[in-house]
Amino acid sequence: MNLAELYKEMGRHSWKILDAIFKNLWDYEYVPIQLIASQARIGEEKARNILRYLSDLRIVQNKQTEYEGSTFTFFGLSLYSLHRLVRKGHVEAIGKIMGEGKESAVFNCYSGKYGECVVKFHKVGHTSFKKVKEKRDYGDLHFSVLAIRSARNEYRALKKLQGLAVPKVYAWEGNAVLMELIEARELYRVRVENPEDVLDMIIEEVAKFYRRGIVHGDLSQYNVLASSEGIWIIDFPQSVEVGEEGWKEMLERDVRNILTYFNRTYRMEKDINSVLDRIMQE
Ligand SMILES: Nc1ncnc2c1ncn2[C@@H]1O[C@H](COP(=O)(O)OP(=O)(O)O)[C@@H](O)[C@H]1O
Ligand SMILES: [Mg+2]
Known part of the structure; x- marks a missing residue:
């Protein structure tokens, strides 16, 4: 997808229409056209x-059955969220796509305030069991609401972890999280010379x-970035707070994933229980 080119095509009225869809997402999967027009x-x-x-450009999807209404596509929600970042003065220019997977699309971007950054557009919802039960607070749990919630969860977790080995986080709008560009590669793509130290870090x-x-x-060799400068941990949409339902199983799985990777790749043996004890001591 080419966000930058499309961004330039958009006129004032198109943005107003997208504003109206966004405002009503929590109440409607497909926002009625009368509501969009009046707002x-x-x-x-x-x-x-x-x-x-906008539908020809794959920014929205319109439906005619039951009633006439519109909803965002992933591409449209991302474009609109980028617009909100620009409008608030966080982002000046969007650059190349760095990667697109099942769960997100990550772009390089430039910010006058923060320099070179990345913006991560969330595609899916990482909804824990407990949060699904709270669904009435959010109306229908459709794609946009879930993707926005994922972005929010990632932003909030990163906020709490600032100062640790995670990207600095600058802003969250819609399904977009703006953060520091880390110049490092995923752990699974590098062969580290000091695996003991890296695992320890x-x-x-x-x-x-x-x-x-x-x-x-969701800790794994795919969500750890490594360079000669150190390691960083990324990708927090599914993170939970200690005490939330399932937190202990998630912590165990995180640790098991990492130990298994180091065992397979570097033949390192480490007892999971002593590692967990070390993490949870005090
Ligand atoms: N802050 C960042 N700096 C540099 N690259 C990043 C950053 N965040 C994400 N990436 C790149 O984008 C990819 C996908 O991001 P990630 O947060 O892991 O989302 P996903 O849920 O799609 O795996 C990462 O594997 C990494 O290559
Ligand atoms: Mg990832």
Whole structure:
């Protein structure tokens, strides 16, 4: 997807329409066209034309059955969230895509305030069991709401972990999280010379997260970045607070994943229980 080019194509009315969809996402999966038109202060016929155009660009998806309504696509929600970051003065320019996976698309970007950064657009919801039960607070649990919640959860976890080996986090808007660009590669793509030290650093970091009340929940060789400068841990949308349902199982799984990787790759043996004791001591 080419966000930068499309961004330039968008006019004032298109942004107003997207504003109106965004405001009503929590109440409707498909926001009724009358509501969009009235909140955007645009006549219904004109709103319909703009929505058709936005649908051709794959920014929104329109439906005609039951009632006429529109919802964001992943691409549209990301474009709109980028717009909010720009409008608030956090981002000046969006650059190349660095990676796109099942769960997110990550772009290079430039910020006058923070320099070179990355913006991560969330694609899916990482909803814990407990949070699903609270679903009435959020209306329908459809794609946009879930992706926004994932971004929020990642932002909040990173906020609590600032100062530790995680990217500095600057802002959250919609499904987008703006953070520091880490110049390092995923652990699985590098062969480290000092695996004992690297494993130790990772465990020490997990212990520090624990002391701040956070369990990562998806720790693996894919979510650790490493360079000669050190290690960083990324990717927090599914993280939970210590004490939340399932936190202990998640911590154990995190530690097991890392130990298994070091065992397979560097033939290192470490007892999981003593590592867990070390993390949870005090
Ligand atoms: N702050 C960052 N600095 C540099 N690269 C990053 C950063 N955040 C993410 N990436 C890159 O984007 C990829 C996907 O990001 P990640 O947060 O792991 O999301 P996903 O849930 O899609 O795995 C990472 O594996 C990494 O290559
Ligand atoms: Mg990842």
